[in-house]
Amino acid sequence: MNSLDDFARGKLAGLEARDLRRWLKPTARLDALHLERDGRRLMTFSCNDYLNLSQHPRVRAAAKAAIDAHGAGAGASRLVTGDHPLLSELERRLAAFKGAEAACVFGSGYLANTGIVPTLAGRDDLVLMDELVHSCIRAGARLSGARAMTFRHNDMAHARDLLAAHRGAHRHCLIATDGVFSMDGDLAPLDELTALAREFDGWLLVDDAHGLGVVNEGHGSTRGFDTPLQMGTLSKSIGGYGGYVCASAPVIDLIKTRAASFIYTTGLPPACAGAAIAALDIIESEPELVARPLAKARLFTRLMGLPEATSAIVPIVVGAPGRAMELSRALEAEGFLVGAIRPPTVPEGTARLRVTFTAAHPDTEIVRLAAAIRAGLRALAA
Numbered sequence: 001m002n003s004l005d006d007f008a009r010g011k012l013a014g015l016e017a018r019d020l021r022r023w024l025k026p027t028a029r030l031d032a033l034h035l036e037r038d039g040r041r042l043m044t045f046s047c048n049d050y051l052n053l054s055q056h057p058r059v060r061a062a063a064k065a066a067i068d069a070h071g072a073g074a075g076a077s078r079l080v081t082g083d084h085p086l087l088s089e090l091e092r093r094l095a096a097f098k099g100a101e102a103a104c105v106f107g108s109g110y111l112a113n114t115g116i117v118p119t120l121a122g123r124d125d126l127v128l129m130d131e132l133v134h135s136c137i138r139a140g141a142r143l144s145g146a147r148a149m150t151f152r153h154n155d156m157a158h159a160r161d162l163l164a165a166h167r168g169a170h171r172h173c174l175i176a177t178d179g180v181f182s183m184d185g186d187l188a189p190l191d192e193l194t195a196l197a198r199e200f201d202g203w204l205l206v207d208d209a210h211g212l213g214v215v216n217e218g219h220g221s222t223r224g225f226d227t228p229l230q231m232g233t234l235s236k237s238i239g240g241y242g243g244y245v246c247a248s249a250p251v252i253d254l255i256k257t258r259a260a261s262f263i264y265t266t267g268l269p270p271a272c273a274g275a276a277i278a279a280l281d282i283i284e285s286e287p288e289l290v291a292r293p294l295a296k297a298r299l300f301t302r303l304m305g306l307p308e309a310t311s312a313i314v315p316i317v318v319g320a321p322g323r324a325m326e327l328s329r330a331l332e333a334e335g336f337l338v339g340a341i342r343p344p345t346v347p348e349g350t351a352r353l354r355v356t357f358t359a360a361h362p363d364t365e366i367v368r369l370a371a372a373i374r375a376g377l378r379a380l381a382a
Helices: 003-017 057-070 085-098 109-120 135-144 156-169 190-199 249-258 270-285 287-304 321-333 363-381
Strands: 034-037 040-044 102-106 126-130 147-151 173-178 203-207 229-233 243-247 313-319 351-356
Touching (some): 057 270, 085 102, 085 243, 085 270, 102 249, 109 229, 135 203, 173 190, 270 287, 313 363
Antiparallel strands (some): 034 040
């Protein structure tokens, strides 16, 4: 026993008392929709693999071919060991798909945002964020040393007020938002944010992790908008692992020479790059596949009497963490895995089920899931 152990046990006990302790549960993915946990076969509605491409034969074959040709790992930082041709090709493909001049691939989406923000903002600057941006944007803002401020979720009047009051006191301004908000599934008003960025000389960063492959014919939430910094991941609709940012050539050159999370980490493994290129091929050539996750989510919202889904993510907000856990357990008993999301991932009082839909979910199972959730909500209310 020592003070470190005492500290850890005390923190864990406090979290458990508030239904906020988190546990890793051994879970094996069996196919695009099913997994095995505690000896039971469950259908998952918690996965971000929106197009099921992690299990697609062409994507798997591309990953295997990359390993056979280039090995399992990159060996070192890209600036040290040399720029792998597969990574350069992936960056060219991402930039073309997102309508940008260039792209930079990172080891993950988290690494991307914790590298991008400090590269572009510093002590004399302002970072203005939607209050519900992903944690990695907040982390990047803290690392930058810039003045960090948040505006109320999707409240453009509040964002304007903050810019009017504070923009003039800062050298540069970075405005950051999710394109599709990961816990609510709603979209940022990029038309208004783009106008504000132009008016106040702000640089708009959009985290499109949950938009690529799902909204706007798969091109993501930023399509049609003048977005100088389009960030995203390779771990959701792309089905693999990694992160990226698309921007102008000078901005990408600066990021590649100054972003700490790019410079000081090993490059993405060849298998991830090969798989992502194959996934982009499929997204570009199969519009019917791309349309399915949103159609499935909209079937669910119709069945539940909820506002029409605008992405593949639909929240069922129940309030207290214990209620969310109870509802999740009830659904697991019915053969569904739907994860309970609790603070600090979501604000206090908004614990929820985060229901996600993929191209392969059968309509019959969505109908059954909706019925099970309605039954679970009635039981909570009794």
